[in-house]
Amino acid sequence: MKLLHTGQFHGQTNNTVFLNGLTLTDTEYTQDKVDWHYHQNAYFTFILQGNVIEGNKKEVFNCSAGDLLFHNWQEPHYNIKPRGFTRGFHIELQENWLQNLHFSLGNLTGSMNIKDPDLKLSLYKIFKETKINDQTSQLSIESLLLQVLKQIIKDVEMPSKKNPTWVTKIREILNETFCDKLTLSELSNSVGIHPSHLSRGFPIYFQCTIGNYIRKLKIQKSLTLLPKKNISLSAIAFECGFADQSHFIRCFKDMLGIAPFTYRKLILS
Numbered sequence: 001m002k003l004l005h006t007g008q009f010h011g012q013t014n015n016t017v018f019l020n021g022l023t024l025t026d027t028e029y030t031q032d033k034v035d036w037h038y039h040q041n042a043y044f045t046f047i048l049q050g051n052v053i054e055g056n057k058k059e060v061f062n063c064s065a066g067d068l069l070f071h072n073w074q075e076p077h078y079n080i081k082p083r084g085f086t087r088g089f090h091i092e093l094q095e096n097w098l099q100n101l102h103f104s105l106g107n108l109t110g111s112m113n114i115k116d117p118d119l120k121l122s123l124y125k126i127f128k129e130t131k132i133n134d135q136t137s138q139l140s141i142e143s144l145l146l147q148v149l150k151q152i153i154k155d156v157e158m159p160s161k162k163n164p165t166w167v168t169k170i171r172e173i174l175n176e177t178f179c180d181k182l183t184l185s186e187l188s189n190s191v192g193i194h195p196s197h198l199s200r201g202f203p204i205y206f207q208c209t210i211g212n213y214i215r216k217l218k219i220q221k222s223l224t225l226l227p228k229k230n231i232s233l234s235a236i237a238f239e240c241g242f243a244d245q246s247h248f249i250r251c252f253k254d255m256l257g258i259a260p261f262t263y264r265k266l267i268l269s
Contacts, residue, residue: 002037010034017130019138021097029086034079041092045069046123049227050086056111065224068114089127106153117216122148131266166191167205178217179241219255226264
């Protein structure tokens with residue numbers, strides 16, 4: 001079985017950034033199938049464009065744009081790329097980076113599919129920093145990455161089975177219907193709890209209000225559409241459930257720090 005060393009990924013590497021123990025790679029997937037292999041370092045795979053199927057000894061992940069996987073070091077897996085263009089962003093964590101920051105991956109073993117929209121938005125911010133690449137980019141990247149890792153470890157150590165049943169239900173409902181016009185009464189009826197209970201309880205488990213959570217899902221979807229040059233910003237706003245393009249641009253700036261057309265230039269550069 002082939003071992004891939006730091007910075008090595010199957011495909012065409014468009015850009016690699018080395019930051020004192022972090023290696024960030026922007027890669028186009030060019031092979032239809034990559035046989036079983038493993039990597040020297042623990043790393044994230046974040047799909048920027050297209051689709052890829054990744055399988056290990058326990059499960060298979062059908063990934064599309066916006067999906068985020070984490071793999072501990074030396075986790076054997078294979079890849080299958082469906083027809084079309086696929087581009088991935090990878091962040092490798094070398095042991096010396098973890099040691100320098102006195103950080104441990106703890107119970108993060110095997111591979112996992114990360115669903116949290118906050119963590120996905122953080123990956124987009126990290127990718128943005130690799131394109132800006134100024135004097136503060138390394139500090140921003142390391143800070144964002146540590147926040148992501150801490151939250152993942154927290155989620156692993158506090159399994160979702162301890163949460164009330166409505167938490168899982170509301171997450172599924174919002175992930176499927178965030179583009180629709182939703183009301184508090186409809187959502188509370190769907191999960192079988194009182195509207196006031198839902199309003200009070202939601203921030204406890206999602207760290208934000210229902211409205212902000214929905215906006216994050218909308219922005220996350222827009223980020224998967226921005227690389228498609230033939231789709232206008234107004235069409236993206238409509239497809240993601242925003243009232244108009246102006247509302248979309250305001251929300252995007254609030255969450256990413258730049259305008260969507262500026263981000264589009266960065267990702268296509």
